[in-house]
Amino acid sequence: MGCMMRAALARGATGLLALTAAFVAPWTVVPSSGAADHAPSDDLYLVALRAPGTSGYDGGLGVRDYRGAVLAQQDFLLQRVDAPDPVYRWTTALNGFAVRLTGAQVDQLRAAPQVRMVERDTVRRVTGTSTPAPPGAVGDGSGRGGRGVVIGLVDTGVHPGSPVFAYSPELGSRPSGYRGTCEATGRWRRTDCNDKIVGARYFVEGFGADRLRAGADTSPYDDDGHGTQLASLAAGNADVPALDGDQDHGVFSGAAPLARIAAYKACWSAPDPADDGCSSADVVSAIDAAVADGVDVLNLAVAGSPGLDAVDLALLGAAERDVVVAAAAGNDGSEVGHAQPWVTTVGGTTGPRRLGALVLGDGTRLAGAYTATRGVRPTPLVDAATIPAPGSDERDARLCVPGSLDASRAAGRIVVCERGRVGRVDKSAAVRLADGVGMVLVNASGEGLPADFHAVPTLHLGAADGRALRQRLDRGRVVGRLVRTTAPAGKPQVLAVTPSGRTGTGVVKPDLVAPGAQLLAATSPSGSGPRWTLTAGTSAATARVSGWAARVRAAHPDWSAARVRSALLTSATSTAGEPVSLRQGAGLPRPATALDPGLVYDVPATAWRGALDRDTAGRLNLPSVLAAGGTRVVTRRVTNVSGRASYFSSRAWGFTRHRVTVTPAALRMPPGATRTVRIRITPTGAPGAGPGRVDSGWVAWTRSDGTRARIPVVLP
Template identity: 30%
Template sequence: MGALITLLSTINILLLLFLFLNSSTSSLPIPTKKTYIVHMKHHLKPPHFSTHQEWYKTHLSNQNSLLYTYNMVYNGFAATLYPHEVEILRQSKTVINIYEDTFYIPQTTRTPEFLGLDKTNFFAGRTLPELNNAAQDVIIGVLDSGVWPESNSFNDVGMSSVPSRWRGKCERGLDFDPDLHCNRKLIGAVYFAEGCKASGSCSKEVESPRDHNGHGTHTASTAAGSIVANASLFGYAKGTARGMAPQARLASYKVCWNETCAGSDILAAFDRAIMDGVDVLSVSLSNNATTYYSDPIALGAFAAIEKGILVSCSAGNAGPWESTVVNTAPWVITVGAATLDRDFPATVTLGNGQKLQGVSLYSGKIEMENKLLTLVYPQGGNSSSNLCLRGSLDPSTVSGKVVLCDRGANDRVEKGLVVKEADGVGMILANTPETGEELLADSHLLPAVAVGRKVGDVIREYVKTESNPTVVLSFGGTVVKVKPSPVVVTFSSRGPNPIAPQILKPDVIGPGVNILAAWPETVGPTSLDVDTRKTSFNIVSGTSMSCPHVTGVAALVKAVHPEWSPSAIKSAIMTTAYTRDNTNSSFRDSAQDGTFSNPFAHGSGHVNPQKALSPGLIYDIRIQDHIKFLCSLDYSMDEIQSIVKRLNFTCANKFADAGQINYPSFSVLFRINLKRVVRYTREVTNVGAAGSVYEVAIDAPSSVTVTVKPEKLVFKKVGEKLHYTVTFVSKKDVKPGNAFGWISWKNAENEVRSPVAYSWMT
């Protein structure tokens, strides 16, 4: 190995000398360092090295290049390397593979009441206070942009001592004092920045666990924020704010610096969180990974579930396009977004008397309301739209007027800033066909109303045909018990699963629109640099918000059933989810008004905390079954080994079909006139009463015949496991496309429901 170091050093010196001598005449580009994650043959460490880190350093010409050594989640390290160093390492017999670092982005109350967590009835035989008290033993880790510790959502009033099993810490920074900022609620706060700094794309934040973005504070408080009375955003959504598991402990792992989240930092955070002893992890981050073995979230989550830690992830904000769902590994719970029954209505009254409805969080000067103003819709060049991009508005055209802007191309709040900078006095933000009827409220820097596509089309036509268009904007505050709700939102990413289509994703949906939660007081509600307003709570939308709702619910299930595996908790949440809104209709999809949602958008349905605590039956998945699943994807043994981190695994008994894994939902793939029969066997465990009996119910499209054997499951005792086999037979000559149904096991106490998605491919 000493010869390898000498060779690397010599090559570096010669390369630098060559570049120096030819700097004035050579056209060759100067090589730059990039961050790489290196997968090592862990077992080949020579015995004279006391640690793997010492051994890893011998593979580097500059030992300062080493950023992280991974212990729990990965057999390897992260380092900054020149291209020629990467090639030399690839030739080493101790190196399995090398991956360039990837980057992730954040997927950007009334929800406890909406979810039934405010009631005093019994939850799995416990009162709500008893349930909350049990949750004090549960530790939630949040991988995000840090935490704002001064928020009242992180107060520890009434909490007992920190669990003795906790091995984590709070890390000191220039703006973060562990003695002042951590307590019995916020028991851990650390940061990871080496990968981000090495990329040169990190924001100029002080290195500390503190959140200067808001995203991490919002997600952490949504999952487990303490009870705070009289919370609101400038009077909107006023009430008592609380997380889903308000008595659970919190540990913050800062991996995002503004909008930059390096995969190498995420992997290091997983490593630390597992060693610290968290019970549940919340990860509202994503990128477009195309394999599980090169995705730090999938890698970290696999190591986590091996240690009994459930990992909850956001599904992504790239809807409504198909196959956009992310974080699709079967060992994580993937969460999409829906509305709740609270809204912030606003009215647009056109000069012709038409009254049109939208939403708004406007909280400025009241004299703006009910004032008749000129409405303009400036369109430049050959464009038939007005996207209100930076520099696109002429102040002489929009000054003193309300500007109609089309949604798309840039951030919604940036459009408001563009109008304000051009001296406009108000904005109507109108949806386009791509965003449908989805209504997201924002706290703009000027009076603004967001409207759906249909209303937007009415306003566009009015402006184009009226010689002197005028408008009056009025604002209705906060209303609750809105119908219909929940509605699947346009931005929520959709299936089919782009990596393993036999696994139905997302798994569930949760509240992800206009969510009130804690916020740093140094960050304006729009997060724009010019927004100097201060608020301790903000209203934000995204699957980033739905993910921690499910994280908190998982913590409650863990509190009631501490012996359950992550797969069991996930199964309980999935099989008890509901699929009908508060009008008793199937879920609607805001992507297109009047259409119904399907499992590619809502998975098993909307999370139902009360029922998840007593699911009746669970689908458990062993680690060996996850390995069989990976083998069925035709990954190489090295690629699988990078995920499972063990030498003695085998693919001799791999699943013939990835859908054979004991998943709580089904995704059935047919090949037209080639593969018309698909057969899966599932195992269910009785977690209800001894002597429970379940009978099957089936709903299937006319193009498929579904047979389940046996049709009745009789459990003699608690913990007993029984199997059933389901056979799906497609009719001949079905056209390419999708259809949906469900399989349900029922008795008087429980309904254990599994959605089924059918896909016909050529």
């Protein structure tokens, strides 16, 4: 905070006066030139100040006094530029405010020495995807972990009526450290907070209530579904039957079934879905509130920018309050968002596929994506194009447009429909309306095979198999049955939508990957709509990581957030076909193994702020290494958290153009001890170097019983 600031951090009234004086140090206000700069503006700006919020303050004043000084500094800046009353003020995770400014006022605030950044408010997308990724598996949600931990989710709210959020005596007593409230308004009742959902708030001033679609609820209630999906994946109750009418999707469990949920609704639906999203001012306000309320884990599934922004600064404040921060890497496959060292940034992977087959009378099997838990007995098939309803044409019928099928010819049959024009699930609804008992959905070209929940059992086939099936139907009567099949899970692969990290960040990103394809999740029903869905994207992966972090935090309540993060990273396993760690980070977490990682890489909460300098970020005691430029020695400190004296041996492997050695090569450590280790990196001159090429591998410490703590090392 600078010499002047530090000198002011004395206790008592004198210290408060000195600190306030430092906060309001004058600066020369120079009006901007040009009439356009002085024109009135309705634009909302986020102003982040250099001094931290209360969560990052480590001086001698009490929280109340320091907050008073923060507010005085904000008042001083607002008055100096003659700004209107701010839309939001932030004093906990961030010291700043959101306010409507003219161009001249923006220039003046950017020139103020107390201001770190001024940025225009933007609307960001949630990082789920409505176009499902390649078929994947329901992740491992078994277990009873998470008791006593509160997961805060900044998203579209939560639907309290789902059985995954019902109160259970197994939850135990309410965490005393959480101070959040339930905002009873709109469709949200105070009784919707039930000790499973312990907090529910909403933030809409940045997005604007006047921009909401008709029927959108200005309350914590989730009228979109995304927030409910993530809350269920992170902390949904265990062993809940996933039933939708006559559809049985099996049994569901969240990653940390005994964790509590606090919903902070900051993402909204507009009349045009293309305008849906989350105002960055609302997101910062939600983060600030969650940190003030006392959440233990914070889940953010909102797109980030490649560089540092106000949202990332608010997440810094959360990390300084010792909150485990998990954020989605993004879904556009380009640059990783939230690439800051204090954030656990999460990418997505595939998993075991949901498969089925159409078995014809002669034994021919046509395989594809299939989610139904029941099959369809041997039944005649019919090409939808041959049974248009009166008033419908062949093209509409071929695509199974709702209302286009003749029920007298579809009843009791498996209907073969083609993908296109209307939603995939709308086609199965049309088949059901026409009394069909099943559907085969055929790709028109080379699209993927998403697995959706359908109104009737549905097999999704590729274009080639679809053409072969239609040729059979052209030749005469075809009878077949729909069956569910299984296949070896194989090793998960990183989803194409997961962006790759960059060497220029100074840290390995993403930190982790987790299942992010076709995960079963509870959702917020629209009327009589489905209560369960398959969700995909790095947001789904992030929710699982948040739940796993809650399990580790519950098992080790004395561990810092950095230790929890280290345990997840060092116990992870690699994905398939990803030798370069900038795609997978440490890999796939193994939550059960993370409970006993052997060694951890701890980072004091007070150290994160120093990482605002990129050169400093690489020197943090992170459970990963990104080192560039010739021979280097990287220092790390490891702590024995096994609870007993242990022997650890080191190993480095996987590198093709560097020799990597660890000193000392072995450690004998008493419980709780910390030792400094050095990783020496020497180029070997081996071929393969070039622009954009990186070398990567692993450094691991293995305990005498085989427990391994492994970190990724990336060498541009």
